[in-house]
Amino acid sequence: MTGYNERMSTVALHACCGPCLIEPLDALLSAHDVTIVYANPNIHPLSEYRRRRDVLLEYAAGRGIEVVEVPYDPAMWLEATAGLWSDPPRRCRACFDLRLKLTADVAKARGLRALATTLTVSPYQDPDAVREAAQSAAAAAGLAYAGEDYRDRYPQATRRSRELGMYRQNYCGCLLSEIEAERDRGRRRQERRARRGHERSSSLPGQV
Ligand code: SF4
Numbered sequence: 001m002t003g004y005n006e007r008m009s010t011v012a013l014h015a016c017c018g019p020c021l022i023e024p025l026d027a028l029l030s031a032h033d034v035t036i037v038y039a040n041p042n043i044h045p046l047s048e049y050r051r052r053r054d055v056l057l058e059y060a061a062g063r064g065i066e067v068v069e070v071p072y073d074p075a076m077w078l079e080a081t082a083g084l085w086s087d088p089p090r091r092c093r094a095c096f097d098l099r100l101k102l103t104a105d106v107a108k109a110r111g112l113r114a115l116a117t118t119l120t121v122s123p124y125q126d127p128d129a130v131r132e133a134a135q136s137a138a139a140a141a142g143l144a145y146a147g148e149d150y151r152d153r154y155p156q157a158t159r160r161s162r163e164l165g166m167y168r169q170n171y172c173g174c175l176l177s178e179i180e181a182e183r184d185r186g187r188r189r190q191e192r193r194a195r196r197g198h199e200r201s202s203s204l205p206g207q208v
Contacts, residue, residue: 017055035106037106038057099117
């Protein structure tokens with residue numbers, strides 16, 4: 001919890017994709033006026049960036065919520081994470097810092113009062129790193145942090161996004177995360193094959 005108790009404030013909600021937007025948006029709309037900010041120069045390739053954005057825009061339009069898109073500039077992500085590509089915790093923190101600073105800039109330019117991010121719904125992100133990045137971006141821009149840890153709502157977000165037929169990506173966003181996710185899936189496939197092989201061999205009659 002954040003301790004942000006002010007009601008009917010104006011909140012810039014950084015959103016990474018449609019599925020992650022659903023639950024934090026509901027939570028914030030119960031108390032605040034929300035503007036969604038799509039600030040994700042990390043997403044690779046451009047077609048993937050557009051696909052996630054269009055899903056999000058369609059959902060937001062259906063809810064009557066404005067979306068501000070920060071123009072796509074992957075060079076910003078490359079610069080922010082330079083030297084950190086083989087160090088995922090520090091790379092991701094730099095990525096959060098960048099996206100949340102871009103969101104805070106939008107909030108400040110529009111006179112909004114607080115900041116939050118949908119990244120806090122994902123069990124795949126480091127919650128402390130996300131919160132620290134968001135709090136620091138908010139403080140630097142003179143905003144309050146209105147976010148919360150929404151990970152307990154992730155199963156509901158998954159169910160609702162499936163019911164809506166939303167596109168659900170299978171990697172975080174950057175090129176490196178796509179490769180890492182593919183590597184993890186390959187490792188899990190190998191482990192499953194090895195387990196099945198072991199089960200088959202242990203069910204064979206013993207040899208004397
Ligand atoms: S894995 Fe995700 S959070 Fe980490 S750098 Fe890549 S896009 Fe950013």
